[in-house]
Amino acid sequence: MVLHRAARARLAPFGAAVLVAAVLVALGAPLLAPYDPLEQNLGLALARPGRAHLLGTDNIGRDVMSRVIWGTRVSLVAGFASVAVAAVAGSLLGVLAGYAGGRADGLVMRAMDAVLSFPPLVLALALGAVLGAGLGGVLIALGVVYTPTFARLMRGQVLAITAREYVDAARALGAPGWRIAWHHVLPNAAPPIVVQASLSVAFAILAEASLSFLGLGIQPPGASWGSMINAGRGYLQQAPWIVFGPGAALFVTVVGLNFVGDAIRDALDPRL
Amino acid sequence: MGRLVLHRLAATVPVLLLVTAGVFALLHLTPGDPIDAMMAESVDAEAKASLRKELGLDRPIHEQYAAWMRRLLRGDLGRSIRNGEPVIENVSRRIRPSLELALLAMAVSLLIAFPVGIVSAARRNTAVDRAGTSFALFGICMPNFLLALLLIFLFGVTLRWLPISGYTDPVEEPLNGLRSLLLPAVTLGLALAAVITRTLRSSMLEALGEDYVRTARAKGLSEWRVIRGHVLKNALIPVVTVLGLQLGTLIGGAVITEYVFALPGVGRLVVEAVFARDYPLVQGVILLIALGFILSNLLVDLLYGWIDPRIRYR
Numbered sequence: 001m002v003l004h005r006a007a008r009a010r011l012a013p014f015g016a017a018v019l020v021a022a023v024l025v026a027l028g029a030p031l032l033a034p035y036d037p038l039e040q041n042l043g044l045a046l047a048r049p050g051r052a053h054l055l056g057t058d059n060i061g062r063d064v065m066s067r068v069i070w071g072t073r074v075s076l077v078a079g080f081a082s083v084a085v086a087a088v089a090g091s092l093l094g095v096l097a098g099y100a101g102g103r104a105d106g107l108v109m110r111a112m113d114a115v116l117s118f119p120p121l122v123l124a125l126a127l128g129a130v131l132g133a134g135l136g137g138v139l140i141a142l143g144v145v146y147t148p149t150f151a152r153l154m155r156g157q158v159l160a161i162t163a164r165e166y167v168d169a170a171r172a173l174g175a176p177g178w179r180i181a182w183h184h185v186l187p188n189a190a191p192p193i194v195v196q197a198s199l200s201v202a203f204a205i206l207a208e209a210s211l212s213f214l215g216l217g218i219q220p221p222g223a224s225w226g227s228m229i230n231a232g233r234g235y236l237q238q239a240p241w242i243v244f245g246p247g248a249a250l251f252v253t254v255v256g257l258n259f260v261g262d263a264i265r266d267a268l269d270p271r272l
Numbered sequence: 273m274g275r276l277v278l279h280r281l282a283a284t285v286p287v288l289l290l291v292t293a294g295v296f297a298l299l300h301l302t303p304g305d306p307i308d309a310m311m312a313e314s315v316d317a318e319a320k321a322s323l324r325k326e327l328g329l330d331r332p333i334h335e336q337y338a339a340w341m342r343r344l345l346r347g348d349l350g351r352s353i354r355n356g357e358p359v360i361e362n363v364s365r366r367i368r369p370s371l372e373l374a375l376l377a378m379a380v381s382l383l384i385a386f387p388v389g390i391v392s393a394a395r396r397n398t399a400v401d402r403a404g405t406s407f408a409l410f411g412i413c414m415p416n417f418l419l420a421l422l423l424i425f426l427f428g429v430t431l432r433w434l435p436i437s438g439y440t441d442p443v444e445e446p447l448n449g450l451r452s453l454l455l456p457a458v459t460l461g462l463a464l465a466a467v468i469t470r471t472l473r474s475s476m477l478e479a480l481g482e483d484y485v486r487t488a489r490a491k492g493l494s495e496w497r498v499i500r501g502h503v504l505k506n507a508l509i510p511v512v513t514v515l516g517l518q519l520g521t522l523i524g525g526a527v528i529t530e531y532v533f534a535l536p537g538v539g540r541l542v543v544e545a546v547f548a549r550d551y552p553l554v555q556g557v558i559l560l561i562a563l564g565f566i567l568s569n570l571l572v573d574l575l576y577g578w579i580d581p582r583i584r585y586r
Contacts (some may be wrong), residue, residue: 110286115294117291117562119521120520121520121525121527122523122561124552126298129546129547130299130379173539202413209415210528213415213528214527215547224419233424240425
């Protein structure tokens with residue numbers, strides 16, 4: 001266990017470096033991208049990676065590297081925003097269920113069970129489809145998919161914390177319910193939510209890439225890693241770099257975020 | 273055991289009701305008019321009005337839901353707008369490739385995960401273990417569509433050993449059928465193998481530290497007999513739990529895998545229905561997938577009670 005933790009700790013700086021690099025690339029995309037990600041140059045279509053185009057060009061001559069750099073924004077926004085939506089919505093529902101108890105609890109938690117009755121990607125696909133293609137639809141769809149995990153976690157926390165003596169003491173002193181929830185329950189329930197959120201971001205980025213790959217999410221000609229990989233799969237024989245550039249970016253980001261998530265979990269929850 | 277089955281079945285009923293309500297609501301979440309979204313603008317108003325009537329969209333929403341539920345209880349999941357055939361027929365035509373893919377992927381994952389997980393745990397902190405855990409990390413972080421394209425690039429395009437898309441029925445042509453399913457099954461099975469490897473390794477390490485293992489070793493049993501007879505069976509329970517938890521990921525993975533390899537399965541049907549805006553078909557297939565998912569989870573729960581009798585008496 002100690003060795004395992006040490007090995008993980010060794011990997012955490014790598015994860016942190018990947019995360020910082022990804023955030024910097026996303027923020028600095030206009031400065032870092034060597035070309036306009038949408039600029040077509042049919043004369044240079046399917047150019048091999050070289051000095052002018054480090055990761056080559058795609059089938060209509062757009063610079064793959066510039067598109068990967070701009071795609072970083074989409075991936076990070078999708079990953080962090082959808083998890084933030086889920087964490088806020090799930091926490092509110094969990095507090096409501098745990099605090100109100102009775103019928104409200106039953107209804108909220110059965111609704112969460114119902115959401116969990118769908119395979120996540122299939123539900124996200126269906127929701128993305130009815131909400132319409134685009135980043136907004138994908139964010140809401142992924143937010144809905146991840147909400148039950150946070151609701152269950154928060155409800156459990158609320159039930160455990162409200163049974164503590166300091167909450168009894170606050171009640172005896174006449175503190176109103178909202179005050180107890182805000183000052184006692186939420187701060188104590190936060191660490192597991194933060195851990196779950198940090199572990200979920202990597203999966204949300206993968207899910208956004210999967211939906212973009214299937215054609216939901218950012219629409220052409222906009223650049224996202226998933227849609228670039230899908231567009232490149234027809235050229236696997238002549239120009240595999242169209243797939244490998246965004247593929248490598250996606251893989252490294254997800255691995256890095258996994259390490260960061262593990263490290264945050266180890267730091268905040270020593271029991272695991 | 274009977275009580276466990278009844279208890280789990282009873283708990284499923286309210287969830288099922290909410291699932292149907294959710295699937296019904298899908299159509300009504302569409303921004304704007306779902307009929308406009310489903311039919312091209314060129315289609316005349318009369319056809320739109322008739323579809324609106326057929327789907328019951330001209331009635332109040334609670335009546336629509338009641339009528340939809342009545343049809344559902346009779347086993348009528350509606351008709352596809354695209355080909356006019358009942359949803360059930362659309363699905364039953366597509367179910368075989370999906371089941372074959374799922375079974376083969378499961379076989380691939382177990383064939384990889386068990387040897388790797390067992391050796392990793394038995395040779396803890398050696399190079400073999402590090403290779404095993406690295407493999408698990410790779411499998412968990414690798415998006416399956418990317419893995420699919422890497423496999424296609426390597427075995428289909430470069431080495432030309434296996435077909436890169438399309439489906440041959442393995443019942444009719446066993447060899448070609450298996451060849452057509454091998455890359456998809458590896459794509460789908462690898463992520464599952466990674467999760468099982470990780471779980472099996474850690475649960476085996478836990479079991480290896482138990483007193484009964486020390487006793488077995490003290491009796492002079494060989495390490496392999498200790499693992500086979502004492503460790504493995506106790507280490508299996510978390511593996512079954514994880515298998516259950518991974519079912520959803522497996523189904524989602526199957527959607528992508530079938531899409532990439534052009535396999536005519538249920539997953540590909542979902543994608544086609546979504547992009548054709550064939551909402552009745554989307555609703556029907558999603559509902560069937562959710563039912564299948566709930567049922568599989570129920571089976572996993574019961575399997576759990578069967579493997580570990582302690583759970584039944586709680």
